[in-house]
Amino acid sequence: MSFHLGEDGQLSAQRGGGGMVSGLLTVASQAELLWVCAALSEADRKAARAAPGGLLELDGRSSIRMLDIPPDTFDRAYNGVANSTLWFIHHMLYDLPGQPRFGAGFIVDWESFRAYNRAFAVALAGACDGQPRPPRAVVQDYHLSLVPRMLAELRPGVKIAHFSHTPWAPPEYYSVLPDAVAREVLEGILGADHAGFLCQRWADAFADCCAAVLGAEVDRGRGQIRYRGHVTGIGVHALGVDAPGLRDRAAKPDVTAQAAELAQRAGGRKLIVRVDRTELSKNILRGLAAYRELLVARPQWQGRVMHLAFAYPSRTDLPVYREYAAAVQELAAQIEAEFATDDWTPLVVQADDDYARSLAGYRVADVLLVNPVRDGMNLVAKEGPIVSDRGCALVLSREAGAAAELGEAALLVNPFDVTATAAALHEALSMSDAERARRSARLAAAGAAVPPARWFADQLAALG
């Protein structure tokens, strides 16, 4: 949820992107919730200050408390620590010989991260006062990993869940963090009564880190971690798609028109589609390299296939992301130069974000390529088959959390192996219509198994 200031000085609300926000909004309309979040813009701050009692209306009986965190603190906490450090650790994105270098500047960032987390803990503590029953707090994601312990110390009676939307790093990689930071993040989450993850693999890695770094006692059979006398239950909640809502949206005229346009562009050729932010973890470069190797190793596909790569801007404030985006464009241009003919465009890379066109891409794809080097879940892999018009084959990285649920019906690949990815694309393109439709139906069912409302309710239920 974000706000915009119109020219008339009026605030208007807008929903954010991404699977988590979409999930939470679905839930907010069905329960009595207070949603605590940080103001991201000047308009957000204005809305926060103008709200009566500090509360903005959401849907139904729910409301929002938007925290007015000082911009510098927010920037250091959100960008410096969360997105440039913890994100890189959990996705194993560092070029370790040179990065990260934890120096004096990081200590300032870390203090900001603490302050940012404390602001949330204090707001939640305040909201808990005067509640008739023991209140339940559900803390979302790695930006807020210190909140559970802080809140538990402020209000010992509150029931607290934490949920991690990222992968979790194995101990040998997690230990790259400064020792005190590595401990504090784990101790922060272990302040919760329940710690949730998107798949068993990340839950296991978290437990491994708790054992290796903290010496915590892990009971894998019961799914519990005991640390300093407190027990945290570990749960897997595999966030899925609100299938009816997504299908409704994908059936709207704007999407249908774009789907027709994409189909016309393909001109009867098979379509390989990917939809990603241009995020280092999404592995767009190796995806393009695999498409190139497909065309070289299986020349029968030349002229008979088209690759639509939707690669939307992401974190363009960081040089390493800008360089990555430039490398994507460069490799795309090479492929174009190598293979394009007068009547065949082998590859189209679209960098301008267009949600309706993304849904249109899902609808017309013969093959959906989802090959992240590492991904907490990946909702694209679940959304595509749900709205596919004729069923699509899914080439899926085994390093995505979604592989745990979709693996059987997808074609799983090692995302670092370009040759294997090219072979999987060939297999996907070669699949009979019947086989593809059968697999796609199973993918769609698995992707819709845990819709956001149930996913959230499960976290609440885990608190008793």
Next chain:
Amino acid sequence: MSFHLGEDGQLSAQRGGGGMVSGLLTVASQAELLWVCAALSEADRKAARAAPGGLLELDGRSSIRMLDIPPDTFDRAYNGVANSTLWFIHHMLYDLPGQPRFGAGFIVDWESFRAYNRAFAVALAGACDGQPRPPRAVVQDYHLSLVPRMLAELRPGVKIAHFSHTPWAPPEYYSVLPDAVAREVLEGILGADHAGFLCQRWADAFADCCAAVLGAEVDRGRGQIRYRGHVTGIGVHALGVDAPGLRDRAAKPDVTAQAAELAQRAGGRKLIVRVDRTELSKNILRGLAAYRELLVARPQWQGRVMHLAFAYPSRTDLPVYREYAAAVQELAAQIEAEFATDDWTPLVVQADDDYARSLAGYRVADVLLVNPVRDGMNLVAKEGPIVSDRGCALVLSREAGAAAELGEAALLVNPFDVTATAAALHEALSMSDAERARRSARLAAAGAAVPPARWFADQLAALG
């Protein structure tokens, strides 16, 4: 061992660098050994071809068989696979968003790696024929990980040991390798009766990979791995230093002269010394950054300390190594520009390899800095205290295998944490002479605990 062609056409032999070669040479003079190795140069090939019966004389009753492997095969196997792939995997050196990309070229490299390993297996098999007792073969390092299985298939009666001089990657990182390659490397080593590692941590990681990738049965209590009916014993053999030999060498006049020169250069200031190849894993950049942070955070050391960084050339054929070496020079120049005064040179980086000067550096160091991001053992950490004139403090990365033996007497650091490394340098510089001498003596004793001859004999003994 390598050969050089003199101007007169005569071949002369020269010993190689590195702890392993030094260790093997010590052993060769004491037992009846056949040493099989690859020719590395045209002179080596000439020597191999000229040798009577293909055997070159070594010391005592031992001889060398130098394999004449085609240069292109050697290059793909040794550089393409071993040093640019397996080395990067085990040391976790990849910038994973972009590297590695296993494409069609790698498959050719891998075939060469197989051929290279097969040449060793065939040579060993030939050498085993006609031996009175069951022969024992001790295969050294990751370049030859396929040899044990190949040899076992060629000569089922031979007792085989394999030893890994590198770290071993955790399963989540090891699995970056193409699936078939990941399996073949593990299966290759499991062809041995005994698999040796430099410390327990790498042995455990190997066992974890065998369980995760192959589904092999790991018995940690007995230190055994069972796979397809064959049992491989797992052992830790912590290669140490031949202390008498090293002390003799370090007492020679050339070293003594260089030590005097270094001491004069320091002019009574404390000396922090490092001795490394400019290898991505050695972490020279963060070492320099930590020295800089020491001077900023503890300005009392300005003018009172000098850092001698011996950073010798390594793998200059690879762009990423050249860039790394350039970054070292650049950071060094920045530190020089920031701190140097008319009568104080804060930092000297020496890139020209000089063994006598390295030993002199050991002798005069007050603090030895050994901070690799990951290292199988690291013999510098063991050699330094053994030849130190007045005892030295050791700041040691916990990611070096040597930390398992030296950790108690060293100051262990997280090598990614520049601030923590700076703090350890301060602590090391501040140590009393008595404390430093006491710790240095313990380090020297630990570093000499398993000299090369015993290290090698232990591997043989493990074969019964």
